[in-house]
Amino acid sequence: MQQHELKNIIGRGEGEQLEFKRSFQNEATPQVTPQVTHQVKLLISVINGEMARSEIMKAIDLSDRRYFRRSYLDPALVENYIEMTQPDSPNSPTQKYRLTEKGRGILQAE
Numbered sequence: 001m002q003q004h005e006l007k008n009i010i011g012r013g014e015g016e017q018l019e020f021k022r023s024f025q026n027e028a029t030p031q032v033t034p035q036v037t038h039q040v041k042l043l044i045s046v047i048n049g050e051m052a053r054s055e056i057m058k059a060i061d062l063s064d065r066r067y068f069r070r071s072y073l074d075p076a077l078v079e080n081y082i083e084m085t086q087p088d089s090p091n092s093p094t095q096k097y098r099l100t101e102k103g104r105g106i107l108q109a110e
Contacts, residue, residue, distance in 0.1 A: 036106055040081060043072045044103050050085055050096040073097070081106060 036044075046059040053065075053073070062068050076082045081103035085096040099107070 036079075036081075037071075037075060039072045040076045040079070041106070041110075043076050044081055044099065044106055047082060047097060047099050047103075050098045052094075052096050056097065076103070 042060055043056065046056060051059075053068070056073075057063070057065070057068050060068075060072070062072075073082075077084070079102075080100055082097045083100050084090060085098060086092050086094070089095065
């Protein structure tokens with residue numbers, strides 16, 4: 001931590017000045033480490049190139065599409081760990097998903 005001093009000088013008229021001094025400490029801002037759920041980590045770890053939802057579900061061994069979307073796919077998309085290959089057509093039957101730079105960073109951090 002560094003100690004800093006802030007000095008304010010206020011003119012009050014002819015030759016009069018008030019001086020205020022205030023000290024403060026500059027604390028380093030802690031780095032924010034992303035909290036990644038187990039489900040999202042698993043999703044990130046199985047994606048290889050561009051994969052369809054069904055391929056990812058098979059790799060994770062899941063069959064419940066709603067649970068997969070709510071617990072795996074949506075959180076990974078919201079946090080930008082994966083991206084859609086067709087973002088303008090999210091419900092396209094040919095939609096696939098791939099890792100983003102941020103997602104690859106999570107893999108490398110482990």
